[in-house]
Amino acid sequence: MEKFTRLRERLGHIADVQAAQAVLSWDQETYMPAGGGEARAHQLATLGRLGHEMLTDDEIGTLLEAAAAEVAGLDPDSDETRIVQVTRRDRDKAVRVPASLVSDLARATALAQQAWAQARTQNDFASFRPHLERVLELTLQKAEALGYEESPYDALLDEYEPDMKASEVTAVFTHLRAELVPLVEAIAERPALDDACLRRDFSTAAQWAFGEAVIADFGFDFERGRQDRSAHPFSTNFATTDVRITTRVVENFLPSALFGTLHEAGHAMYEQGVDRGLDRTGLAAGTSLGIHESQSRLWENLVGRSEPFWEHYYPKLQGEFPDQLGAIDRAAFHRAVNRVEPSLIRVEADEITYNLHVMIRFELELELVAGTLAVADLPAAWNAKYEEALGLTPPTDADGVLQDIHWSFGLIGYFPTYTLGNLVSVQLFNQAAQDLGDLEGQIGNGEFAPLRAWLQEHVHRHGRKFSAQELLQRITGGGLDAEPWLDYARGKFGALYGI
Amino acid sequence: MEKFTRLRERLGHIADVQAAQAVLSWDQETYMPAGGGEARAHQLATLGRLGHEMLTDDEIGTLLEAAAAEVAGLDPDSDETRIVQVTRRDRDKAVRVPASLVSDLARATALAQQAWAQARTQNDFASFRPHLERVLELTLQKAEALGYEESPYDALLDEYEPDMKASEVTAVFTHLRAELVPLVEAIAERPALDDACLRRDFSTAAQWAFGEAVIADFGFDFERGRQDRSAHPFSTNFATTDVRITTRVVENFLPSALFGTLHEAGHAMYEQGVDRGLDRTGLAAGTSLGIHESQSRLWENLVGRSEPFWEHYYPKLQGEFPDQLGAIDRAAFHRAVNRVEPSLIRVEADEITYNLHVMIRFELELELVAGTLAVADLPAAWNAKYEEALGLTPPTDADGVLQDIHWSFGLIGYFPTYTLGNLVSVQLFNQAAQDLGDLEGQIGNGEFAPLRAWLQEHVHRHGRKFSAQELLQRITGGGLDAEPWLDYARGKFGALYGI
Numbered sequence: 001m002e003k004f005t006r007l008r009e010r011l012g013h014i015a016d017v018q019a020a021q022a023v024l025s026w027d028q029e030t031y032m033p034a035g036g037g038e039a040r041a042h043q044l045a046t047l048g049r050l051g052h053e054m055l056t057d058d059e060i061g062t063l064l065e066a067a068a069a070e071v072a073g074l075d076p077d078s079d080e081t082r083i084v085q086v087t088r089r090d091r092d093k094a095v096r097v098p099a100s101l102v103s104d105l106a107r108a109t110a111l112a113q114q115a116w117a118q119a120r121t122q123n124d125f126a127s128f129r130p131h132l133e134r135v136l137e138l139t140l141q142k143a144e145a146l147g148y149e150e151s152p153y154d155a156l157l158d159e160y161e162p163d164m165k166a167s168e169v170t171a172v173f174t175h176l177r178a179e180l181v182p183l184v185e186a187i188a189e190r191p192a193l194d195d196a197c198l199r200r201d202f203s204t205a206a207q208w209a210f211g212e213a214v215i216a217d218f219g220f221d222f223e224r225g226r227q228d229r230s231a232h233p234f235s236t237n238f239a240t241t242d243v244r245i246t247t248r249v250v251e252n253f254l255p256s257a258l259f260g261t262l263h264e265a266g267h268a269m270y271e272q273g274v275d276r277g278l279d280r281t282g283l284a285a286g287t288s289l290g291i292h293e294s295q296s297r298l299w300e301n302l303v304g305r306s307e308p309f310w311e312h313y314y315p316k317l318q319g320e321f322p323d324q325l326g327a328i329d330r331a332a333f334h335r336a337v338n339r340v341e342p343s344l345i346r347v348e349a350d351e352i353t354y355n356l357h358v359m360i361r362f363e364l365e366l367e368l369v370a371g372t373l374a375v376a377d378l379p380a381a382w383n384a385k386y387e388e389a390l391g392l393t394p395p396t397d398a399d400g401v402l403q404d405i406h407w408s409f410g411l412i413g414y415f416p417t418y419t420l421g422n423l424v425s426v427q428l429f430n431q432a433a434q435d436l437g438d439l440e441g442q443i444g445n446g447e448f449a450p451l452r453a454w455l456q457e458h459v460h461r462h463g464r465k466f467s468a469q470e471l472l473q474r475i476t477g478g479g480l481d482a483e484p485w486l487d488y489a490r491g492k493f494g495a496l497y498g499i
Numbered sequence: 500m501e502k503f504t505r506l507r508e509r510l511g512h513i514a515d516v517q518a519a520q521a522v523l524s525w526d527q528e529t530y531m532p533a534g535g536g537e538a539r540a541h542q543l544a545t546l547g548r549l550g551h552e553m554l555t556d557d558e559i560g561t562l563l564e565a566a567a568a569e570v571a572g573l574d575p576d577s578d579e580t581r582i583v584q585v586t587r588r589d590r591d592k593a594v595r596v597p598a599s600l601v602s603d604l605a606r607a608t609a610l611a612q613q614a615w616a617q618a619r620t621q622n623d624f625a626s627f628r629p630h631l632e633r634v635l636e637l638t639l640q641k642a643e644a645l646g647y648e649e650s651p652y653d654a655l656l657d658e659y660e661p662d663m664k665a666s667e668v669t670a671v672f673t674h675l676r677a678e679l680v681p682l683v684e685a686i687a688e689r690p691a692l693d694d695a696c697l698r699r700d701f702s703t704a705a706q707w708a709f710g711e712a713v714i715a716d717f718g719f720d721f722e723r724g725r726q727d728r729s730a731h732p733f734s735t736n737f738a739t740t741d742v743r744i745t746t747r748v749v750e751n752f753l754p755s756a757l758f759g760t761l762h763e764a765g766h767a768m769y770e771q772g773v774d775r776g777l778d779r780t781g782l783a784a785g786t787s788l789g790i791h792e793s794q795s796r797l798w799e800n801l802v803g804r805s806e807p808f809w810e811h812y813y814p815k816l817q818g819e820f821p822d823q824l825g826a827i828d829r830a831a832f833h834r835a836v837n838r839v840e841p842s843l844i845r846v847e848a849d850e851i852t853y854n855l856h857v858m859i860r861f862e863l864e865l866e867l868v869a870g871t872l873a874v875a876d877l878p879a880a881w882n883a884k885y886e887e888a889l890g891l892t893p894p895t896d897a898d899g900v901l902q903d904i905h906w907s908f909g910l911i912g913y914f915p916t917y918t919l920g921n922l923v924s925v926q927l928f929n930q931a932a933q934d935l936g937d938l939e940g941q942i943g944n945g946e947f948a949p950l951r952a953w954l955q956e957h958v959h960r961h962g963r964k965f966s967a968q969e970l971l972q973r974i975t976g977g978g979l980d981a982e983p984w985l986d987y988a989r990g991k992f993g994a995l996y997g998i
Binding site: 012013016017019020021023024027031032033035036038039040042045046047050221222223224225226228238239241242279280 | 523
């Protein structure tokens with residue numbers, strides 16, 4: 001295994017450079033002073049170029065070939081075999097993208113992130129527009145370089161949801177939308193659930209402490225991670241032993257920080273749970289963004305917005321906020337955090353309409369990539385789709401097209417994975433419930449270790465060894481399926497709304 | 500200037516990697532969870548190796564030769580000429596140190612920093628000892644690789660105070676000590692100054708805000724910098740537009756955070772003041788640690804512990820802490836912050852005895868490097884020297900040999916620059932006072948812009964273009980001189996103690 005050992009050493013160096021990039025990005029979103037943006041753009045561009053050069057270096061190609069021969073006799077599911085296989089796929093893709101394009105993208109997106117943050121604060125899409133145009137132009141160049149069969153969008157989607165095609169997403173989304181719309185309509189005909197109790201004054205410090213206490217109970221390891229603030233919540237990792245999450249706190253809207261924290265902790269526990277045997281390889285990460293999102297949504301929604309969860313935590317929350325919640329009973333609070341209502345901001349949307357937010361972005365991306373929509377026309381197109389799907393027009397671009405950081409990062413093809421994650425979360429949760437017996441009872445007792453261990457065993461530890469499809473097949477015996485989520489949604493919200 | 504332009508592009512990439520390293524080190528000291536240490540050590544080692552490889556690359560050597568020819572006709576003090584000259588010196592030194600040693604040192608020091616932090620908390624030198632032994636061993640290898648004429652210590656000192664020799668430091672320190680000891684003795688014979696008013700309960704948040712308000716007045720630019728907490732205060736920069744400082748807050752000892760903040764801001768304003776024309780070169784930094792320390796000590800002591808400074812700020816400080824300081828008059832407070840007393844902790848020592856702390860470390864380093872002192876015997880040697888020089892024996896190693904982070908970073912040869920900085924600070928301050936007229940009056944009015952501009956003009960903007968000796972020659976017409984500091988110390992403390 002001499003070549004494999006040398007390969008791993010090289011992969012370690014690449015992982016180090018990628019981790020450094022992640023640290024610099026994290027710092028940019030959390031602590032970096034405004035004046036540091038230009039220099040940071042240079043730094044990220046250089047690290048991006050170096051990481052790309054190191055992965056595409058001829059010697060890695062040679063070592064991969066030699067290592068493939070060395071591992072040929074091993075179990076096809078062994079770490080060694082999968083490291084060679086997944087790295088080869090990554091390298092083949094990286095070789096197709098020129099180093100200059102990688103560097104240009106890194107610089108353009110670093111500047112675009114700064115411009116986005118300012119544009120959002122100042123509600124000024126015009127100042128962000130040239131940055132987004134540049135990012136889109138470079139992203140399309142990347143799609144061409146990567147190659148595709150049906151549509152350039154497939155090449156971009158493959159970065160986040162390997163092996164998935166835009167046409168498959170369209171098919172799933174079309175089916176889902178057809179079932180969702182009647183459910184949203186049925187809910188709209190019922191009396192609204194009252195969530196006024198969530199809109200009282202909740203101190204930042206107490207919100208922060210409560211969220212961190214819950215995720216510590218879930219199993220987020222603060223020895224190997226931490227939470228900071230940023231304009232837009234995210235999770236990132238520099239190693240399985242250093243996984244960072246961020247959230248934002250809204251003093252007069254309790255769900256924002258709390259469910260943001262539970263969500264990002266779901267992502268983070270996935271990264272913290274990857275087997276140490278994959279350390280400092282490209283496999284020490286989630287296997288696809290859909291699977292990643294299944295973890296965040298599972299903890300945020302299937303656990304965090306469930307009745308048993310609040311059986312355990314509501315008395316504690318009332319203890320923290322006696323003036324605000326003392327007179328609100330648990331059932332009323334549970335209804336409040338599950339209120340369904342068409343709204344403008346994706347990250348604050350309910351479980352049902354969230355998917356409409358995703359579909360809007362997916363449709364807009366398809367048009368941007370196809371060239372049938374110009375960036376200049378994006379705010380109008382955004383607003384029109386919100387009016388059509390949700391019956392709302394954003395009063396400002398800050399509440400509309402500027403709300404998400406993703407496009408400034410060049411993350412085009414990323415949004416659909418959010419809804420894929422919702423679907424998978426229920427597939428996994430149902431299987432866990434079947435395997436663990438009384439999962440609801442465990443959650444009601446604040447016992448999260450069995451669920452966490454189940455996810456670790458079946459999902460987390462494998463990192464990127466198995467594709468999303470392989471993983472689902474191993475766990476459920478089948479593939480992606482929207483029906484379990486639809487059953488869950490109809491059951492839960494049917495009961496809540498008396499449909 | 501085609502080759503020069505290509506050289507600058509390459510130097511930009513090297514600066515980016517070094518900046519990334521600095522970000523990762525900053526994060527390690529401020530926010531990184533404990534579990535992240537091992538991975539961070541790998542990341543820093545890889546970045547250190549890459550930066551070293553990039554600087555020692557043959558093409559940089561070729562470009563430097565070609566660029567030297569291109570700039571031959573320019574003003575010898577031009578940015579272009581100095582960039583070539585200083586980079587050549589840096590590269591010549593870097594070429595002498597093998598990449599493997601750079602990498603080993605980066606990894607060993609990253610691990611040693613973690614071990615030091617834990618050892619200090621747990622007062623457990625034994626757990627730090629093997630790390631320090633390894634760091635010393637590698638540092639001695641580095642000294643041999645760099646080469647020297649008189650002593651391996653010279654090769655290490657040259658990293659921090661270019662062109663200075665251990666024998667010169669010894670000569671200056673011997674003279675200084677001969678004059679210092681009678682002053683300390685004369686002070687000891689006088690009644691002690693009462694500093695009980697500094698040891699009351701001062702809220703962390705108010706201390707933090709007061710310190711930040713003062714350095715904002717000084718001219719520290721928070722758009723291009725920030726302050727965070729760490730176990731040991733430091734300053735670092737990722738660009739002249741992103742300069743970070745840290746401090747620590749002790750609730751019942753006011754000077755710790757405040758003077759730490761003023762000190763680090765002095766360093767940081769130097770970095771923030773470097774001319775943008777040197778951006779993304781190795782010259783966008785302070786020219787030597789002695790000159791760097793002259794800036795921190797100037798703002799901390801010559802400004803921050805002066806009578807005119809407190810004329811301006813004491814009413815404000817009393818306003819923040821009326822219960823603690825309302826009954827203490829300004830003269831009493833000024834005496835309190837200037838109390839001279841032999842103590843155990845360098846960073847909390849007074850202006851006079853501080854230099855004895857430095858001399859102890861310098862002497863111990865000389866012995867460690869000469870091999871006449873083993874790391875195992877360091878705590879005993881440390882304690883013996885403290886007893887001899889200051890009449891005190893540390894009750895624990897945490898208050899003794901474990902108090903400083905420096906050696907865990909591999910910073911051997913660094914300590915003497917603190918005292919060199921003290922000496923230079925007075926040389927510069929006297930010249931500024933001569934040029935600016937009523938400097939004391941300006942400080943008394945809270946007008947720091949003239950002093951800041953003078954330092955920017957004469958020191959900051961040049962970055963590393965001129966050596967410490969050149970800079971002193973340009974400003975004062977002479978070289979390093981201990982007499983101005985001795986005159987200052989005798990005058991100030993003679994008056995305070997009625998000697």
